[in-house]
Amino acid sequence: MTTNATTEPRKVVKTRGIEAARARQALWLLLPTLIAIAIVAGYPLWRTIFFAFKDANLTSPETATNVGFHNFWFTTEDGIGIGFLQDPKWWQAVKNTMLFTVVSVFLETVFGMIIALVVNGSFKGRAFLRTAMLVPWAIPTVVSAQMWAYMYNDSFGLIGRGLLGGQALLAEPDKAIWALIAVDVWKTTSFMALLILAGLQSLPSDMYEAADMDGASKWTQFWRMTLPLLRPALLVALVFRSLDALRVFDIMYVMLGPVNAASTSMTGYARLTLIDNSLLGMGSAVAVAIFLIIMVIVIIYVTAFRVKFD
Amino acid sequence: MNLQRTNPTLFYLQRAAFYILVIAITFYLLFPFVWAVITSFSKGANLFLTPGAFLVAPKTFDNYIQVFNNPAFQRGLLYSVIAAVGAVAISILFGSFAAYALGRFRFAGKQAVLYLILAVSVFPQIAVLGGLFTLIRSVGVFNNPLALIFSYLIFTIPFTVWVLTSFVRDIPGELEEAALVDGASPLQTLFLVLFPVMMPALVTTGLLAFINCWNEYLFALTFTSSNRTVPVVIANYSGASQYDQPWGPIMAASIVVTVPLIILVLVFQRNIVSGLTAGAVKG
Numbered sequence: 263m264t265t266n267a268t269t270e271p272r273k274v275v276k277t278r279g280i281e282a283a284r285a286r287q288a289l290w291l292l293l294p295t296l297i298a299i300a301i302v303a304g305y306p307l308w309r310t311i312f313f314a315f316k317d318a319n320l321t322s323p324e325t326a327t328n329v330g331f332h333n334f335w336f337t338t339e340d341g342i343g344i345g346f347l348q349d350p351k352w353w354q355a356v357k358n359t360m361l362f363t364v365v366s367v368f369l370e371t372v373f374g375m376i377i378a379l380v381v382n383g384s385f386k387g388r389a390f391l392r393t394a395m396l397v398p399w400a401i402p403t404v405v406s407a408q409m410w411a412y413m414y415n416d417s418f419g420l421i422g423r424g425l426l427g428g429q430a431l432l433a434e435p436d437k438a439i440w441a442l443i444a445v446d447v448w449k450t451t452s453f454m455a456l457l458i459l460a461g462l463q464s465l466p467s468d469m470y471e472a473a474d475m476d477g478a479s480k481w482t483q484f485w486r487m488t489l490p491l492l493r494p495a496l497l498v499a500l501v502f503r504s505l506d507a508l509r510v511f512d513i514m515y516v517m518l519g520p521v522n523a524a525s526t527s528m529t530g531y532a533r534l535t536l537i538d539n540s541l542l543g544m545g546s547a548v549a550v551a552i553f554l555i556i557m558v559i560v561i562i563y564v565t566a567f568r569v570k571f572d
Numbered sequence: 573m574n575l576q577r578t579n580p581t582l583f584y585l586q587r588a589a590f591y592i593l594v595i596a597i598t599f600y601l602l603f604p605f606v607w608a609v610i611t612s613f614s615k616g617a618n619l620f621l622t623p624g625a626f627l628v629a630p631k632t633f634d635n636y637i638q639v640f641n642n643p644a645f646q647r648g649l650l651y652s653v654i655a656a657v658g659a660v661a662i663s664i665l666f667g668s669f670a671a672y673a674l675g676r677f678r679f680a681g682k683q684a685v686l687y688l689i690l691a692v693s694v695f696p697q698i699a700v701l702g703g704l705f706t707l708i709r710s711v712g713v714f715n716n717p718l719a720l721i722f723s724y725l726i727f728t729i730p731f732t733v734w735v736l737t738s739f740v741r742d743i744p745g746e747l748e749e750a751a752l753v754d755g756a757s758p759l760q761t762l763f764l765v766l767f768p769v770m771m772p773a774l775v776t777t778g779l780l781a782f783i784n785c786w787n788e789y790l791f792a793l794t795f796t797s798s799n800r801t802v803p804v805v806i807a808n809y810s811g812a813s814q815y816d817q818p819w820g821p822i823m824a825a826s827i828v829v830t831v832p833l834i835i836l837v838l839v840f841q842r843n844i845v846s847g848l849t850a851g852a853v854k855g
Contacts (some may be wrong), residue, residue: 284678285656285679292670296685299689303695306701310700324707383590394601397602401831401834404698404828413607415817498761509697515807528698529696532698
């Protein structure tokens with residue numbers, strides 16, 4: 263007993279020393295990453311928030327003056343609304359981005375599920391289809407936007423000229439959004455399918471054998487077993503796809519041009535204000551709004567679905 | 573198999589329906605790309621033809637020759653490679669340090685750091701665009717590939733840290749303990765013991781980060797004016813006159829920047845799927 267009493271405290275002190283040393287080492291190892299994140303994300307984000315409340319020009323940011331919430335909402339004495347929240351184009355961009363997000367993520371999930379279930383089965387040519395799945399995903403977004411712009415073109419395109427008989431699909435805002443959704447669905451369905459397939463392959467096969475023995479139909483098995491078990495993987499994939507869709511920029515900008523992109527995506531609106539129109543203050547205010555919208559949606563997702571990231 | 577004997581008609585109908593679905597999916601996934609490839613080998617004048625006549629019209633390499641002789645495209649390829657390789661190299665170095673600390677060490681605030689990194693990866697790029705623009709201008713690297721290497725870190729670092737951390741966690745601890753007992757410093761342990769084991773993970777992560785940088789458009793468009801990367805060159809590709817959209821060369825340029833990616837993706841297929849699921853499904 264006495265020996266224990268003397269050795270034990272010493273041991274504790276020693277491990278504590280090691281633990282403290284390890285914690286210090288961990289900090290040093292993390293330092294480059296933390297500094298990089300602070301410079302690349304933290305500082306510019308702070309600048310964006312700072313400029314959101316200023317009247318500032320992109321070419322001479324030093325001359326910024328304080329304007330409070332005027333970039334967001336301000337009506338002049340003549341009754342002219344200057345804040346971006348008073349701009350119908352902004353609300354059009356918000357509406358179109360939301361429509362784009364909801365429809366494209368929904369279709370990607372459904373198509374992705376169908377493709378994943380097909381590839382998960384065994385048939386001749388399965389390896390080929392698995393490989394083909396990676397092709398749309400590997401194509402850069404700008405390239406797929408150009409490929410589809412060409413197919414939609416009213417005088418050259420297979421869809422624009424061939425299927426629709428010379429309709430300029432992208433020139434009509436109401437139709438353009440659906441054309442853009444089709445591009446996004448084509449490009450990212452395979453990503454969804456890959457993630458769902460990875461989830462499917464981790465499901466235990468003996469469970470399905472048991473269900474077959476009990477005479478459960480494939481349909482019942484899908485709704486009662488596959489879907490509930492896939493839920494966690496599916497939810498995380500959904501969160502990431504929705505966030506990507508809310509930030510969409512390339513497709514609109516390449517296919518519609520800067521001005522029409524501004525009424526079709528929130529990011530396009532922010533970039534037009536910030537860079538093309540050089541309105542650093544107003545553009546930053548829009549960027550802050552987008553940042554807040556995305557953060558609110560993240561919080562809703564995480565709390566409503568109890569998504570776990572560990 | 574049972575159905576094949578009890579009701580052969582239904583069995584073969586199901587089989588046929590299944591294969592029709594497989595063919596439809598393959599067509600859907602590959603057709604736009606195949607059509608772009610065909611267009612890239614076609615003469616400009618033939619693009620007006622009906623699809624049938626277009627398919628059988630004579631093919632040519634002219635568009636590719638034109639694309640490779642385009643100085644903007646040549647520079648675009650160079651700058652894309654510089655920006656992507658630079659950003660990936662820095663991210664892998666920093667990311668592996670951080671992943672080692674997060675995957676192997678126990679310390680206060682670890683959870684907070686993990687959540688911080690995750691938060692940065694869901695960051696809308698637009699939220700930092702104005703701030704980065706003024707920063708890049710004041711440092712004097714506007715239109716310099718350094719600006720792109722620097723700004724790409726915003727998405728490559730969180731991605732590499734997150735994916736590598738999940739790989740480091742799966743490495744058996746004995747390896748590192750043995751090195752510690754032998755008196756190796758953490759950096760020695762990381763470079764001499766863990767790096768060789770992590771090699772496949774580093775290659776996968778680096779490749780996925782490279783693809784993201786290669787595809788990046790918003791920052792490349794905003795932080796450069798003449799030293800464009802390839803996606804910006806392709807988006808702005810214009811013909812002899814302002815109203816002429818040279819679809820043949822645009823498709824040729826598109827194929828040129830896509831084919832290396834497709835080859836890489838097909839070669840590293842297995843790694844990529846595991847990298848994507850580590851990065852996306854686990855977080």
